[in-house]
Structures are given as C-alpha cells and as structure tokens.
Amino acid sequence: MKRKKGFVFIETIIVTCVLLTSLMIIYAMYVTSLNSESRYLRYDDTAKLYETFYIKKYLESFYIEDVLVNSLKQDCRVFSQEECNEARTCGWSSSTSTCEKKEHFTQIYQGRSDVFGNSSLKEMQFFDYLWNILHVKNIYLLPPTITSDISDCKNASSEYIPICSNNNLLTYLRSIDINPNGNYVIVIEFSSSRSGGNCNSSDCVFYYSYMTVGDKV
Amino acid sequence: MKKKRGITLVEVIISVGLIALVMLFLFSLLSDMQYEENHPSFSKTNHRNRSLIIKAVQEDFLKYHLQIDKVTMSKSEDTVTIRFFFEDISEERPLIVTKNSISYQGEKWLLDDSSENVFYEPLKVDMKKSTDTEICDANRQNCSDFASLKISIPVSTSAKENSLDDIELFYIGRKS
Numbered sequence: 001m002k003r004k005k006g007f008v009f010i011e012t013i014i015v016t017c018v019l020l021t022s023l024m025i026i027y028a029m030y031v032t033s034l035n036s037e038s039r040y041l042r043y044d045d046t047a048k049l050y051e052t053f054y055i056k057k058y059l060e061s062f063y064i065e066d067v068l069v070n071s072l073k074q075d076c077r078v079f080s081q082e083e084c085n086e087a088r089t090c091g092w093s094s095s096t097s098t099c100e101k102k103e104h105f106t107q108i109y110q111g112r113s114d115v116f117g118n119s120s121l122k123e124m125q126f127f128d129y130l131w132n133i134l135h136v137k138n139i140y141l142l143p144p145t146i147t148s149d150i151s152d153c154k155n156a157s158s159e160y161i162p163i164c165s166n167n168n169l170l171t172y173l174r175s176i177d178i179n180p181n182g183n184y185v186i187v188i189e190f191s192s193s194r195s196g197g198n199c200n201s202s203d204c205v206f207y208y209s210y211m212t213v214g215d216k217v
Numbered sequence: 218m219k220k221k222r223g224i225t226l227v228e229v230i231i232s233v234g235l236i237a238l239v240m241l242f243l244f245s246l247l248s249d250m251q252y253e254e255n256h257p258s259f260s261k262t263n264h265r266n267r268s269l270i271i272k273a274v275q276e277d278f279l280k281y282h283l284q285i286d287k288v289t290m291s292k293s294e295d296t297v298t299i300r301f302f303f304e305d306i307s308e309e310r311p312l313i314v315t316k317n318s319i320s321y322q323g324e325k326w327l328l329d330d331s332s333e334n335v336f337y338e339p340l341k342v343d344m345k346k347s348t349d350t351e352i353c354d355a356n357r358q359n360c361s362d363f364a365s366l367k368i369s370i371p372v373s374t375s376a377k378e379n380s381l382d383d384i385e386l387f388y389i390g391r392k393s
Contacts, residue, residue, distance in 0.1 A: 012231065015235065016235070019235060019239055023239065023242060026243075026246075027246070030246060041381055042381065045381060046267070046268040046271045046272065047271055047383075047384070047385040047386075047387070050271065050275045050386075050387060051385075051387045054387060054388065054389040055389075057389070058363070058389055061391075126363070129347060129365070133345055133347075133365070133367050134367070134387065196369070196371075196383060
C-alpha cells in the first residue's frame, strides 16, 4: 500500500485560512488605531480653543449663555400648567398632569430664532458669519453630567437622541473628562473640508473643542 | 514496514514559506508605523511652534485690545507683514511670515527642516475682517457693534489633511 506523505490539501487550506483571518484582524486593529489617532488630532486644537473662547465670550457678553443655562436648570416639577407652558425647557404632560423636563441641553446653530427672538436677523447673520469664516456647525450647551448621561446611549432618555445619533460628537464627549459637579459646558462642532474650506456632506471632517461656562482664561 | 516519524521536507518548506509571508506582511506594517513616527509630514517641533505662535499673538489680542480697523497686511516677494495695532498700549506689533519662519515680538520660530517639502505660503496668507456686526442680547435691550478678524497662514505639507497645520488667528470684540 502506498503511504501518504506530507499533508493533505484540506490541511493547507485550513492553516492558510486561520493565518489570513489572524492577519485581517491585526490589520483591522491597526487601521482602527490609526483612524482614532488622526481623529484625536482634531480634538481641542490650539487655534480652535481660542475660537471657542471668543464665541463663549461673545455669548457671555450678552448673557445669552446665562439665559440658556438658567432655563436648562429650571426645576419643572414646581410649575403650574400655565408656568410650564411658558418655560422653554419644560412641557406639560396631560397623562400625569405634571410639568416635565423636556430639554436637558441646548443646541445653538444657524438660524436658531427661538434663542435670539423674532427680530434677530443680525444675530442670524452673525452665525452665518461664524459658519462661513470659522466653519462652526453647532454649538452645544451641555450639562456637567453629560458623560454619565451618554454612557449608555441605548437606554438614555430621549432628550439625548440628537447627541447619541451623532457618532463624531459622541466619540469626542467620551474622550473628555468633565467634572460632573462643575458648570455647564459649551462644546463647539466645527466642520470643514480636509483643506480647511467649506465642505459638502461627503468631504466633511469634524473638529471639536469645549470650555466650561464661567471659567476665566 | 518502517513507520513515518516527524514531518516531511515538503511540510517544513510550506510552513517556512507561510511564516515568511506573515512575517513579511507584519514587517512592512511595522516599518510603515515606524516611518510615520519618525517622519511625520509636520514634525512635533513644528506643531509645538505652531501652538506657541498662536498663543503669543492671541495673548496680545486678549491683553491689549486689538483695533481691527487698523490691522494692515503688506505682501512683498516671499514675505508678508501683518501689523496689529493695540489700543491699550498704543503700539503696533508686526507679524512677519517668510517661507521658513514666523517672527513676532523679537521671537523667531523656524520651520523644522527635517520634514520634507514643508513651508509656509506667505503669498496665500488670507485676512478677513468684519466690522459691521451689530449684536444684541437675548432681550434686545443692549446692542453693540462687534468686529472680528480671521487670519490664516497656510502651511504646505505632503499630508492629505493639512488644515490642522495652518496657523489660524481669530479675534472678536466690541468695536469701542
């Protein structure tokens, strides 16, 4: 009887598959780490931090920030139905007949007329200017507990859906260390093309920076 | 009959071949990573200098109240001079950009020449001024004229994403 020598074809295939799979896993890990490294470069860049500081200073100089933070801090439960309807961040629940918090954070973006009032053409022009010159896409005013609030986005209250659905913002928020007992924070989302100009949705890269409300520089 | 023991020559050759392939792939991966580490398109020194330049100028903007309407920019061959006028100290401070250096207030930051094909682009320096922005508070009771300034000093690098290397200066403040 002729004896079999060497190993059979199926063994070669199995070994090759195992090796290829391991290589693919290593390569995927390498690419992920490269991507996250390049993403971290776009967080809290020096130039963006100064831009954030000036925007924060502008908001503070007209108390817009205070107005927003105070309304976010409001305890809705103590309001009557009438007061509840007037409060910007509260909403009357007819099922429980109580005033409930409906907004825990605020977004200021282009054309946000409810922040600036009805005759706010100049302010909107200013935010148009911020968009065109600084490529500001969004300004978020977030509670200091945001890190724990978004720790489990799937079960988070519905108020955080806009944040939970923004993966870029979510990754940034998870990378920073906000004192849960501190003040509200302003997070600015910049969005521009890779060469630094205005971008279309397909070629946008996102830059983030944050500052705590009330901090002095 | 003599029983076969150990592995055959063919098995050894195939194993060595496969291991060599894996090692080759891993080696090229590691050497890529090492090259990126040692030869970034914009070196650590340049990144550090970029932060120092931004900080030096921005600190003056904040300390001495920049008068935006008196900011001027003049371009000559491969050099651009931006003159900032500070109201609080009634002083003019120039920022001079050449292809390989930036000077401000007696300090000169040279581009680290270990990076290949990296240079400032003085002729592409861009300055945008806005002096007619009136902003009111949330109750529209207090309104002020705001002015703002944005200066971009582009850096040419071989990197695809090079806007992070550009030096950007920004100021916004009340006109009076």
